[in-house]
Amino acid sequence: MNETDENLMLAVRNGDVGKLGVLFDRHHRSLFDFFIRMTGRRNVADDLVQDVFFRILKYRKTFRDESWFKAWMFHIARNARVDYYRSHQGEAILEDDHADGLQSSSPLPGQELEHEQQAMLLECAMFKLSPDKREVLILSRYQDMKYEQIAELMGCEVGTVKTRVHRALKDLRDIFFQLSSEKPSCNVKKSGNSLRIM
Amino acid sequence: MQCEEVREQFADHVRRGVGEPLRSEIAAHLAACETCRAEAEELTTVWTAMGSIPAAQPGSDARARFDLMLGAYQQGLDQASARGLWAGVNSWLSGWWPRQPVLQFGIGLGLLALGVFAGFQMRPSSALSTVQRSNEIAELRGQVAAMNQVVALSLMQQQFAGDRLRGVNLSYQMQKPGQEILGALLDALMHDANVNVRLATVDALRQFGDQAVVRKGVIQAIRKQESPLVQVALIDLAVDLKERESIGILKELTQDQTLDSAVRERAQKGLSELE
Numbered sequence: 001m002n003e004t005d006e007n008l009m010l011a012v013r014n015g016d017v018g019k020l021g022v023l024f025d026r027h028h029r030s031l032f033d034f035f036i037r038m039t040g041r042r043n044v045a046d047d048l049v050q051d052v053f054f055r056i057l058k059y060r061k062t063f064r065d066e067s068w069f070k071a072w073m074f075h076i077a078r079n080a081r082v083d084y085y086r087s088h089q090g091e092a093i094l095e096d097d098h099a100d101g102l103q104s105s106s107p108l109p110g111q112e113l114e115h116e117q118q119a120m121l122l123e124c125a126m127f128k129l130s131p132d133k134r135e136v137l138i139l140s141r142y143q144d145m146k147y148e149q150i151a152e153l154m155g156c157e158v159g160t161v162k163t164r165v166h167r168a169l170k171d172l173r174d175i176f177f178q179l180s181s182e183k184p185s186c187n188v189k190k191s192g193n194s195l196r197i198m
Numbered sequence: 199m200q201c202e203e204v205r206e207q208f209a210d211h212v213r214r215g216v217g218e219p220l221r222s223e224i225a226a227h228l229a230a231c232e233t234c235r236a237e238a239e240e241l242t243t244v245w246t247a248m249g250s251i252p253a254a255q256p257g258s259d260a261r262a263r264f265d266l267m268l269g270a271y272q273q274g275l276d277q278a279s280a281r282g283l284w285a286g287v288n289s290w291l292s293g294w295w296p297r298q299p300v301l302q303f304g305i306g307l308g309l310l311a312l313g314v315f316a317g318f319q320m321r322p323s324s325a326l327s328t329v330q331r332s333n334e335i336a337e338l339r340g341q342v343a344a345m346n347q348v349v350a351l352s353l354m355q356q357q358f359a360g361d362r363l364r365g366v367n368l369s370y371q372m373q374k375p376g377q378e379i380l381g382a383l384l385d386a387l388m389h390d391a392n393v394n395v396r397l398a399t400v401d402a403l404r405q406f407g408d409q410a411v412v413r414k415g416v417i418q419a420i421r422k423q424e425s426p427l428v429q430v431a432l433i434d435l436a437v438d439l440k441e442r443e444s445i446g447i448l449k450e451l452t453q454d455q456t457l458d459s460a461v462r463e464r465a466q467k468g469l470s471e472l473e
Contacts, residue, residue, distance in 0.1 A: 020268060057271050141248050
């Protein structure tokens with residue numbers, strides 16, 4: 001029987017902490033995806049995923065019967081990311097620097113190369129967005145959250161979320177078209193600690 | 199619909215989240231407004247292109263790291279629950295007996311009274327042992343007194359006056375001296391060569407003045423004493439003991455012109471008190 005996230009989390013809250021393993025298997029990839037799209041750093045994203053599940057254990061008593069697990073988990077994830085950058089302010093891991101560090105990998109033929117370059121430019125554009133706009137786009141586009149769910153997560157009105165998504169999308173479009181006209185101004189770097197495009 | 203109203207719906211439009219009849223209204227506007235149509239197409243293109251960015255995969259050791267963290271956490275929970283066992287027992291007991299200070303203090307006093315009562319109930323056996331102990335103490339005291347008498351007698355036979363004085367002084371501590379002690383004191387009163395010893399003996403015999411042998415010895419000693427000091431002390435003792443048999447001797451002393459005048463005067467005064 002496939003238990004819901006909420007039932008599993010209630011079991012964890014009531015002491016059956018082993019059930020958290022099922023929740024980890026279900027959600028750690030989406031969490032990693034969220035973090036790496038936000039930070040562009042694989043090692044940071046890996047650490048933050050572990051931190052989120054540790055915080056879930058630590059604060060498991062705060063999970064309420066009526067809570068939606070994914071929103072609760074992403075609430076913790078957002079706090080974890082903010083805390084991480086607050087405690088690593090002196091380190092050169094600023095998200096905005098990520099796009100400048102990207103460089104192309106081996107050349108690809110024809111249309112495939114064109115698609116890859118488009119994806120790379122788009123990702124460059126994503127990292128040139130402010131973190132707030134990048135976050136709302138990631139949640140709506142990659143985490144497949146409805147605006148109502150994002151509003152619950154961010155503690156704002158649904159209309160506010162729609163407006164933010166619209167503005168973020170417009171900014172992304174502008175940056176993307178600007179990068180496209182300036183190419184090759186944005187390269188993709190395939191290193192162990194950075195985001196790997198493709 | 200106005201352009202502004204349509205653009206407010208672009209966020210839903212790009213993800214095809216707009217339902218009827220709004221979708222038809224937007225489509226009609228976009229067909230008529232080139233600016234809005236261009237923007238909608240661009241935003242939709244970007245939205246679609248975002249899907250071409252693939253998802254990155256987490257490290258292969260993610261699950262192992264999680265298991266390690268979870269194991270450590272569970273171990274910490276187990277240790278915490280073990281530490282909390284004693285607190286749990288306390289909590290369980292306090293659940294049975296909540297804080298009621300007045301009642302609990304009263305019960306404490308009741309138990310104390312019960313203990314005292316039980317102690318009294320067991321008193322006969324302990325009283326018996328107390329009697330036994332008292333007997334033992336009395337026996338020990340008797341032994342010490344006998345030892346003191348022996349020591350006193352021994353000291354009163356010593357050559358030095360100081361030793362004999364210590365022997366006489368020991369008799370002060372005796373409540374019930376034996377005949378040997380009384381005899382030794384009277385002998386010292388009659389025959390000791392040292393005046394101080396004889397004077398100390400007079401004082402020592404005062405506490406045994408209720409005994410006939412002492413009273414008789416005092417009267418005999420008055421006549422035989424040659425020291426005026428001792429004579430005066432003996433006259434005072436006879437008067438204090440209200441010994442009327444000493445009247446005759448006191449009369450003789452008042453007539454004896456060879457005696458010290460102080461002795462005669464004291465004898466005269468004693469006579470007046472006894473008669």
